[in-house]
Amino acid sequence: YGNKDKINLKFKNTKDIYNYMKDKISYKKQEYFYVLYLDSDLMVVGDLSELSNYSSNAISAVRDATNKGYLQRLGGLSNYFNSGVLFFNTKEWTQGNYQDKLIHFMEAPCIDITFPDQDILNCALDGEIGELPAKYNLGATTYLFGSFGERFYYNSSMNVGYREIAEAKKDPKILHSTGVLGIKPWQKNRINPFNDVFMKYIYEVNPEFTKEELSLLKRALTANPQLFKLMILFKNRLPYNVQEVARNLTLQK
DSSP, rough: OOSSOOOOOOSSSSHHHHHHHHHOOOOOOOTTTTTEEEEEEEEESSSGGGGGGGGGGEEEEEOOBBBBBHHHHTOSSSSOEEEEEEEHHHHHHTTTTTTHHHHHHSSSSSOOSSSSHHHHHHHHHTTOEEOOGGGGGGGGGGGTTTHHHHHSSSOOTBBHHEEEEEETTTTTOOEOOOOGGOOOOOOOSSSSSSSSHHHHHHHHHHHHOOOOOOOOHHHHTTTTHHHHHHHHHTTSSHHHHHHHHHHHHHHTT
């Protein structure tokens, strides 16, 4: 994974990363056969009972819709998964000492990464993560375009293909508010395709909920929704290193 002497993250130090990952992947109730971890920015919209069909691996996840260039930047990974939905077989996880593998990787950081837990998980367990169907973790970008736009966006440079996304959208199980420059459905916007379904659920538990304001930069970028979508489409055709600079600038604002 290269020869770098530190992890380049938004955490203050390696200890912060360690504690975050330990909380995310730990579970104390060993009486459970399976554990399903869910990020806080997603919504379960379908029956999850069939997840038990994917329980043979210690940990399973959905492939992340990232540019394949990112896999190469992380040392040439065989695959790359999104860490927002993680399905654990607790017996296999314990017997395989997978948590020790993650902790060992974090204690000896040697790679420059961007997404804290997700990159660590993929680097430390490359080749050992089982694959869940895309319907168990559909990002907001998958609902941003029409059929032509989807074909253009999910091109051969992506880790996930158009046909896979189209099939998953026929029977979505979990919607994950990733992509769209980090704009979430609890923020004032006309961009995130999960705005309506989020508000439907949030009003059931908090009728007085009010949305957060977007940053000035994101308000400017999304003032015209059609232009915003075109920007996302064509950004995806830029060289990967240019995409990375653009993403870092917008996510920090």
